[in-house]
Amino acid sequence: MARGSDDRSHRLEAVAIEAGYAGTRVLNAVDLSPPDGQVTILIGPNGCGKSTLLKTMARILAPTRGNVLLDGKDIHTLNTKAVAASLGLLPQGPIAPEGLTVRELVAQGRFPHQSLLRQWTQKDEDAVNSAMSTAGITEFADRAVDTLSGGQRQRCWVAMVLAQETDLILLDEPTTFLDLKVQVDLMDLLTGLAHERGRTLVIVLHELSLAAAYADHLVMMKEGRIVASGTPDDIFTADRLKQVFGLDANVLRDPASGRLVCVPFGARRRLTEAAQ
Amino acid sequence: MSVATEPVAVQHPIRAWSGLPALLAALVGVFLLHIAVGAKPLPIGTVIEALTSFNPDVFDHVIVQNLRLPRAVLAVVVGASLSLAGALMQGVTRNPLADPGLLGLTTGAAFAVVLAHSTFGFTAMAATPWIAMAGALGAAVLVFFISRMVPGGATPLSMTLAGAAVSAFLGTVISLIHLLNQDTFENLRVWLTGALAGRDITLLWYIGPPMLLALIGGILLAPRVTVLAMGDEVAQGLGVKTGVLKAQLLAVVVVLTAGAVALAGPLGFIGLVIPHVVRLYVGSDYRWIVPYAALVGAIYLVSVDIVARVAIPPREISTGIITALVGAPLFVHLVRRRTR
Ligand SMILES: Nc1ncnc2c1ncn2[C@@H]1O[C@H](COP(=O)(O)OP(=O)(O)OP(=O)(O)O)[C@@H](O)[C@H]1O
Ligand SMILES: [Mg+2]
Numbered sequence: 047m048a049r050g051s052d053d054r055s056h057r058l059e060a061v062a063i064e065a066g067y068a069g070t071r072v073l074n075a076v077d078l079s080p081p082d083g084q085v086t087i088l089i090g091p092n093g094c095g096k097s098t099l100l101k102t103m104a105r106i107l108a109p110t111r112g113n114v115l116l117d118g119k120d121i122h123t124l125n126t127k128a129v130a131a132s133l134g135l136l137p138q139g140p141i142a143p144e145g146l147t148v149r150e151l152v153a154q155g156r157f158p159h160q161s162l163l164r165q166w167t168q169k170d171e172d173a174v175n176s177a178m179s180t181a182g183i184t185e186f187a188d189r190a191v192d193t194l195s196g197g198q199r200q201r202c203w204v205a206m207v208l209a210q211e212t213d214l215i216l217l218d219e220p221t222t223f224l225d226l227k228v229q230v231d232l233m234d235l236l237t238g239l240a241h242e243r244g245r246t247l248v249i250v251l252h253e254l255s256l257a258a259a260y261a262d263h264l265v266m267m268k269e270g271r272i273v274a275s276g277t278p279d280d281i282f283t284a285d286r287l288k289q290v291f292g293l294d295a296n297v298l299r300d301p302a303s304g305r306l307v308c309v310p311f312g313a314r315r316r317l318t319e320a321a322q
Numbered sequence: 323m324s325v326a327t328e329p330v331a332v333q334h335p336i337r338a339w340s341g342l343p344a345l346l347a348a349l350v351g352v353f354l355l356h357i358a359v360g361a362k363p364l365p366i367g368t369v370i371e372a373l374t375s376f377n378p379d380v381f382d383h384v385i386v387q388n389l390r391l392p393r394a395v396l397a398v399v400v401g402a403s404l405s406l407a408g409a410l411m412q413g414v415t416r417n418p419l420a421d422p423g424l425l426g427l428t429t430g431a432a433f434a435v436v437l438a439h440s441t442f443g444f445t446a447m448a449a450t451p452w453i454a455m456a457g458a459l460g461a462a463v464l465v466f467f468i469s470r471m472v473p474g475g476a477t478p479l480s481m482t483l484a485g486a487a488v489s490a491f492l493g494t495v496i497s498l499i500h501l502l503n504q505d506t507f508e509n510l511r512v513w514l515t516g517a518l519a520g521r522d523i524t525l526l527w528y529i530g531p532p533m534l535l536a537l538i539g540g541i542l543l544a545p546r547v548t549v550l551a552m553g554d555e556v557a558q559g560l561g562v563k564t565g566v567l568k569a570q571l572l573a574v575v576v577v578l579t580a581g582a583v584a585l586a587g588p589l590g591f592i593g594l595v596i597p598h599v600v601r602l603y604v605g606s607d608y609r610w611i612v613p614y615a616a617l618v619g620a621i622y623l624v625s626v627d628i629v630a631r632v633a634i635p636p637r638e639i640s641t642g643i644i645t646a647l648v649g650a651p652l653f654v655h656l657v658r659r660r661t662r
Binding site for chain 1: 416418542545546548549551552553555556558559560561562563601605606607
């Protein structure tokens with residue numbers, strides 16, 4: 047029985063979706079099917095619709111056209127609490143209620159696994175403890191979330207989603223506020239979840255080099271459309287960055303790690319070029 | 323002295339159910355005491371006897387059953403209802419200063435009663451609870467429709483604003499009626515401060531069952547309130563239907579507040595302050611705030627009503643006055659102690 051539930055992996059897929067807010071359409075004909083057990087990273091300029099796409103995939107926003115399918119079924123027709131047991135979402139910039147402790151916040155991640163008859167169990171307790179230790183926040187367990195630093199808070203929210211123990215994990219800018227070391231640690235942790243435990247992750251990132259370094263599958267968005275997707279090796283090029291972000295940058299390969307790095311050159315480089 | 327100065331650096335919130343048995347015991351204690359005190363003080367033994375093996379031939383038993391028990395029950399129900407409704411309001415609006423009166427319920431009730439007494443000349447106190455109930459529900463409906471017309475619809479914020487506007491407006495009209503009509507004011511003075519004295523207990527047979535259902539519903543919904551307090555998107559991601567949940571919570575709040583106002587008049591203070599006091603001790607998880615708030619609210623109102631009954635015999639002070647008079651300094655003291 048226990049094995050059976052481990053083997054089961056859920057698939058999430060967006061098929062030709064259009065979505066937006068009160069009359070204004072943001073997404074246009076977006077198709078996305080994050081590969082199983084891999085890390086899909088979504089990049090694109092501010093306001094291009096990354097969060098909107100993530101929210102639509104997580105059934106928080108209903109598409110005006112097209113479908114979001116969970117295991118082949120329209121996600122909006124499924125029981126929302128049952129969906130929450132296989133699909134976790136960290137929205138962009140969540141705010142914790144005043145005074146809620148770290149442990150209490152992380153414990154809310156267990157909500158989809160509980161019911162009137164099934165209250166708090168040892169399994170819930172274990173999930174919360176392990177999520178807190180993975181996110182490195184065990185030492186703050188009894189502090190109020192609103193007394194922590196921005197980065198510490200962000201890790202609490204990540205821990206909440208981890209405690210949910212879902213196959214599919216959607217994270218909207220989980221690395222904001224984190225220092226570089228912690229960003230790298232978090233990305234290592236998240237890729238570990240995908241590669242070692244078969245979880246499927248979709249992550250919105252703004253750090254381009256981090257995205258190129260960690261994406262199995264990279265997706266670039268612009269003005270509500272997906273303009274490129276594939277492995278970083280295939281699509282993470284200077285031309286594309288110029289096209290999508292309007293950014294002048296060199297893409298180099300770090301000889302030691304073999305990873306791609308984006309080195310922007312702004313006005314300064316152009317000035318020196320002009321001077322020559 | 324030594325007890326008060328113990329270090330309070332890291333406050334571990336009371337865990338789980340550990341405080342509930344003690345509070346239940348306290349509630350039973352003040353409940354019995356409430357019945358025992360009065361113009362003719364009765365021994366606690368007699369009170370228990372009257373409650374467990376009632377003998378209609380014993381005069382003291384009749385006093386307990388017919389005169390004092392109803393009022394004690396009323397205090398429990400009203401205290402628990404207002405406090406629980408306040409806790410839910412604070413959670414659903416994410417506003418720590420929210421209270422049940424915020425939706426215009428209490429002012430609506432007061433307005434209806436004042437209006438009925440002044441214009442239509444209703445003077446029968448027996449009709450008052452029903453008029454109050456109608457006023458509370460009418461105000462709730464009015465607030466709901468006003469907030470529906472606001473761009474963005476009936477969100478907690480738009481309902482709070484509409485509630486504040488309706489309350490302010492009706493409050494002014496009440497003052498106006500008072501100015502124009504001295505007699506109304508004389509008649510309703512006590513009712514308008516919130517009072518438990520001389521209430522018609524048969525009312526509880528009608529209003530009690532829905533209020534009890536709402537109390538149970540509120541406690542069952544409490545874990546979801548914490549999830550809701552983390553924001554709509556997080557809550558929806560965790561599988562909460564936020565629209566449905568908010569509607570359920572508002573229904574619970576409306577039933578409890580309208581019922582409490584019908585039973586005891588527009589009693590303020592409890593719904594705002596008791597949930598805060600509870601929060602100081604149990605933390606910010608509504609799973610615990612809500613049941614504790616119900617218990618502490620009941621204990622508080624019963625205790626306060628004891629004071630109201632015995633403070634200056636043979637007269638009685640209106641319960642609503644004592645509620646805030648005793649409560650405000652107590653609240654300040656607790657906040658100072660816990661948040662050092
Ligand atoms: N709740 C909302 N109501 C109305 N419009 C919205 C709402 N949220 C976002 N938008 C609009 O939709 C568009 C896409 O927003 P979205 O949040 O998806 O962008 P994003 O790619 O996540 O940007 P960022 O990188 O800044 O987070 C923007 O033009 C934004 O103004
Ligand atoms: Mg965004």
